[in-house]
Each structure stands twice: as C-alpha cells, then as structure tokens.
Amino acid sequence: MRVSVFGATGSIGESTFDLLRARPDIQVVALTGGRNVARLAEQARESRAELAVTAYDDCLEPLRAALAGSGTEVAAGTQALIEAASRPADWVMSAIVGAAGLEPGFRALAQGATLALANKESLVTAGPLLMAEAARHGARILPVDSEHSAVFQALVGEDMAAVERVIITASGGPFRTWNKAQLEDATLAQAQTHPNWSMGQRITIDSATLFNKALELIETREYFGIAPDQIEVLVHPQSIIHAMVGFRDGALMAHLGPPDMRHAIGYALNWPERSELPVARLDLAAMGQLTFEAPDPDRFPALRLARQVMDLHGHAGAVFNAAKEVALDEFIAGRLRFLQMAALVDRTIDTLLTDSRLTAPVCTLETVQQMDHLARETARRIAADLT
Numbered sequence: 001m002r003v004s005v006f007g008a009t010g011s012i013g014e015s016t017f018d019l020l021r022a023r024p025d026i027q028v029v030a031l032t033g034g035r036n037v038a039r040l041a042e043q044a045r046e047s048r049a050e051l052a053v054t055a056y057d058d059c060l061e062p063l064r065a066a067l068a069g070s071g072t073e074v075a076a077g078t079q080a081l082i083e084a085a086s087r088p089a090d091w092v093m094s095a096i097v098g099a100a101g102l103e104p105g106f107r108a109l110a111q112g113a114t115l116a117l118a119n120k121e122s123l124v125t126a127g128p129l130l131m132a133e134a135a136r137h138g139a140r141i142l143p144v145d146s147e148h149s150a151v152f153q154a155l156v157g158e159d160m161a162a163v164e165r166v167i168i169t170a171s172g173g174p175f176r177t178w179n180k181a182q183l184e185d186a187t188l189a190q191a192q193t194h195p196n197w198s199m200g201q202r203i204t205i206d207s208a209t210l211f212n213k214a215l216e217l218i219e220t221r222e223y224f225g226i227a228p229d230q231i232e233v234l235v236h237p238q239s240i241i242h243a244m245v246g247f248r249d250g251a252l253m254a255h256l257g258p259p260d261m262r263h264a265i266g267y268a269l270n271w272p273e274r275s276e277l278p279v280a281r282l283d284l285a286a287m288g289q290l291t292f293e294a295p296d297p298d299r300f301p302a303l304r305l306a307r308q309v310m311d312l313h314g315h316a317g318a319v320f321n322a323a324k325e326v327a328l329d330e331f332i333a334g335r336l337r338f339l340q341m342a343a344l345v346d347r348t349i350d351t352l353l354t355d356s357r358l359t360a361p362v363c364t365l366e367t368v369q370q371m372d373h374l375a376r377e378t379a380r381r382i383a384a385d386l387t
C-alpha cells in the first residue's frame with residue numbers, strides 16, 4: 001500500500017508515523033511538514049519516503065541539506081504540497097492544521113486516494129465540495145477525528161434512516177468549572193494544557209473555548225448528513241466515551257476508548273478490517289465512574305455560533321473557521337483575551353451577514369478561498385478595534 005502523510009511532523013502526523021513503523025508492507029510516498037524541518041528529514045530517512053515537502057519556501061534549503069544523499073526528493077511551498085497530494089497513493093492522512101489542509105485533501109481525493117481526514121477544517125469550510133469530489137472520483141473519506149471515528153464505527157451495518165440522534169462528547173477543556181470572571185483572565189499557558197489529550201497547540205486552545213466542539217458539530221453534519229437538531233454535545237470530563245448514536249428504537253450505542261488518537265488513525269488505516277493496535281485497554285472498574293454534564297452556552301458561546309453557522313449554510317463555515325483562526329492567532333500573540341476570541345468570531349459573522357456570498361452555495365474551491373480571505377481581513381480589522 002502506498003501512503004502519504006500531510007502534517008507528518010505534528011501530533012496526528014507523529015501518531016500516524018508510529019503506526020506506519022509496524023507496517024513493512026507500506027511504501028511511504030510523501031511526507032509533509034512546516035517549519036520542523038529536522039523532524040521531517042528524520043522521518044523521511046527512517047521511512048525512505050519518496051518525497052518530503054515543507055510548506056515554507058525559506059525551509060527548502062535546510063530540508064535539502066538534511067536529506068542530502070538520502071534518495072528522498074525535496075520540495076517547498078503551497079504548490080509543492082498540492083503536487084505531492086496528486087502523487088499516486090492509496091491512503092493519504094490529512095493532518096495539516098487549519099484551512100491550509102483543505103486543498104491537499106481535495107487533490108488527494110481527485111487522484112482516487114482514500115482520505116483519512118483529521119483536518120476537520122476541510123469539512124467545516126467546504127463539506128459539500130469535498131463529499132462531491134470524493135463521489136466524483138470514487139474515493140473514500142474516512143473520519144479520524146475521535147468523535148467522528150466513533151460515530152462511524154457505531155454506524156457499521158446500520159441504516160441511517162434508523163438514526164434518531166448523534167451525541168458527540170466534549171471534555172469541557174481546562175476551564176470546564178471556571179466562572180466568567182476567571183475566564184476573563186485565562187492565560188495562554190492555561191489554555192494550551194488539555195486535561196486528557198496530548199494534541200497540537202491550536203486544537204488544544206480550541207478545546208478550551210469549545211470552538212473545537214463547535215467545529216465538530218458542523219463536521220458531524222457534513223460527514224453523516226443529519227440535521228443540526230439531531231446532533232447533541234455532551235460534556236464528559238474523562239474523554240472515554242467519544243460519541244454515541246441513538247436509534248429510533250431508543251437504543252444508544254456508545255464508543256469507548258482511551259484518549260489516544262492511534263486508535264482512530266489505526267482504524268482508518270486498517271479499515272474495513274480491525275487489526276491489533278498499540279493502545280491501552282480500558283479498565284473500567286479501576287476508573288470507577290464516568291460523568292456527564294450539559295455544556296454551558298453562556299460561558300462557552302462557540303456552540304451557539306456553530307448552530308448559527310449551520311442555519312446559514314453556504315460559506316458561513318469558511319467564514320466561521322477563518323475568523324476563529326484569526327482569533328486564535330491574536331490570542332496566542334497576546335493581543336486578545338480569552339473571552340474576546342468568541343466575541344471576535346461573533347462580530348465577524350455579523351459583519352458579513354449582509355454579504356450575499358455568505359449564504360451562497362459552496363460550488364468551487366476558489367469561492368471558499370475568497371470567503372476565507374475576506375473573513376480573515378474582516379476579523380483582523382475587528383480585532384484591531386477590540387484591542
């Protein structure tokens with residue numbers, strides 16, 4: 001099997017790489033990264049990858065130097081990423097963070113590869129387009145986000161017409177029990193520490209605001225084609241149950257597992273088979289109890305914003321995600337406070353409500369990219385006002 005990994009140097013990329021080590025039958029085609037050139041080169045040497053690509057032009061020379069004599073080709077830049085995605089592969093991991101992951105995934109589908117999709121932003125910004133591209137080329141999208149992998153697994157052999165509701169769980173993040181006054185002063189160091197999962201910085205902060213769960217609400221609709229009012233978020237601080245599917249006979253099927261992404265990645269890698277995976281086995285008796293709470297929309301407005309976005313349809317997802325990415329950049333740079341992130345996203349959507357393109361159906365990658373660009377410009381202008 002020929003495999004490529006986009007975002008190989010990140011958290012999902014490293015977990016994927018770890019699983020690939022145990023598969024001598026796999027030929028690594030392309031590995032891509034960003035600024036962590038040293039790690040990308042190590043991975044390429046170890047796996048004898050055909051091609052290593054950095055997203056940044058100024059990282060090309062260090063990458064070339066690190067891979068001299070290895071036999072791995074090197075390339076850099078956005079166009080090189082897209083070309084790498086077009087290189088024939090059977091299975092492609094999409095684990096670049098942010099909207100930058102959309103186009104490589106789109107190109108991988110166009111060459112008929114199975115796309116293991118960790119990059120949730122792809123479905124949030126361009127769900128209908130991505131699904132149509134997969135159908136057009138007879139390609140498959142397999143969910144990697146833990147909740148969506150869990151739903152996918154609970155649905156094996158089931159008829160979607162029998163599904164009444166889908167419940168995705170949320171850890172509640174590091175600020176689950178904080179009041180609003182405490183949230184005002186939440187720091188970057190606190191926000192980038194997840195109670196259960198070890199993940200990249202950006203998704204970790206999104207878990208703290210519940211923007212991660214907001215993206216996942218939209219992602220659920222796009223994957224499974226169910227109505228927003230059939231999708232619920234349930235706070236479950238232990239992150240052991242990842243999702244539940246409720247059927248019209250009242251049965252509720254839950255998917256449980258330790259907080260280790262190698263399960264969801266491995267499931268997508270081995271699908272439709274199940275194979276041995278190096279993940280811990282749960283000891284529920286030792287755990288004692290699993291607890292649940294309703295999310296608080298007042299302290300965490302991201303979920304309400306996601307529901308507004310789902311009602312708007314069209315390019316609202318692209319606008320939502322872009323504004324959220326800008327809010328995150330500003331918070332990381334110390335220019336926005338924690339609660340101002342949601343305020344910025346809210347105001348960006350509000351500002352663009354009068355633009356008819358916001359609700360126009362998503363038909364091309366270009367319009368998605370245009371709306372992403374417009375939303376980023378708008379959000380940056382509003383952020384300058386807020387600071």
Ligand SMILES: NC(=O)C1=CN([C@@H]2O[C@H](COP(=O)(O)OP(=O)(O)OC[C@H]3O[C@@H](n4cnc5c(N)ncnc54)[C@H](OP(=O)(O)O)[C@@H]3O)[C@@H](O)[C@H]2O)C=CC1
Pocket residue numbers: 006007008009010011012013032033034035036037055094095096097098100101118119120121144145146197198199200201202203261
């Ligand atoms: N981590 C997790 O457990 C989960 C992650 N996801 C999703 O998976 C995706 C990846 O998350 P995660 O692994 O945590 O993120 P990380 O930040 O750990 O890794 C991101 C990867 O993308 C690369 N990258 C960063 N910016 C760009 C860019 N502009 N263009 C191309 N490549 C870039 C990074 O390169 P470098 O580091 O070399 O600069 C790195 O390889 C996200 O969409 C996230 O929401 C979903 C569920 C769980």
Ligand SMILES: CC(=O)[C@@H](O)[C@H](O)COP(=O)(O)O
Pocket residue numbers: 145146147169170171172173197203206207208212213261
């Ligand atoms: C591992 C994974 O899928 C993450 O998206 C996870 O769900 C984050 O945890 P939260 O539930 O805190 O958002």
Ligand SMILES: [Mn+2]
Pocket residue numbers: 145146147216
């Ligand atoms: Mn998730």
